[in-house]
Amino acid sequence: MLTALLVAPAIAFASGAALHLEKAPEVQRDNAALQSGARTFVNYCMNCHGLSFVRYNRLTEIGLSEQEIKDHLLFTADKIGEKMRVAARPAEQKIWFGATPPDLSLVARARASEDGSGADWLYTYLRSFYRDEKRPTGWNNLVFENVGMPHALWQLQGIQVLNSDHHLELATPGTQTPAEYDKTVGDLVGFLVWAAEPDAGFRKQLGAGVLAYLLVLFGFAYKMKKNYWKDIK
DSSP: OOTTGGGSOSOBOTTSSOOOOOOOOOOTTOHHHHHHHHHHIIIIITTTOOEEEEEGGGGGGGTOOHHHHHHHTOSSOSSTTSEEOOSSOHHHHHHHHSSOOOOOTTHHHHHHHHHSOTHHHHHHHTTOEEEOTTSTTSEEESSBTTOSSOOTTHHHHEEEEEOTTSOEEEEEEOSSOHHHHHHHHHHHHHHHHHHHOTTHHHHHHHHHHHHHHHHHHHHHHHHHHHHHHTTOO
16 A cells, blocks of 8 residues: 655645645554554555564554464564565565555654655545546545555445546445544554554653653752742842
């Protein structure tokens, strides 16, 4: 999934006009959502894209047991300590797709650094595919015009078409309702955000603790200062 996202322009629209980015749901504290996103990634994205900066055993940090990882997610590796890499060789992928699909370990952070949107861009992108018979893959995207990636989640979402007003319409329903598909995409994007920085939660907690410590220290220092200078006029 998401072929060439890391080297694409920040935003490319079929109409040439700015398109509103939908707000991605915040699921970083919801382990059930992150686990759902991990399942979607492994089942639909990992045929082409890996997370080579993330090892399978780190998924225990989102509430999965090692046995659950082995039974349900460990398809392209033999050991739980291995990195989440695809089985296909880069040279083979380049022949198949014309370019090697990028590793998605840092895709959320890369998008955030490019245009400040990060998760919102990914969330909108994955919901904006439409049928376009003129494209080699048969698909196009409102957010990323003439994208080389096919719509890997089309069976879930169904088939969207672009109407005369340049809006997307669901022509053929998928196996999920629109609300269910939005939830699936939100969980997937949340997982990619987590994968880009698994230690983000700990870092934020540590930062809050340091600020609290400095606040307490400031209180003591201020009292000491008042006590020291109380007899000096």
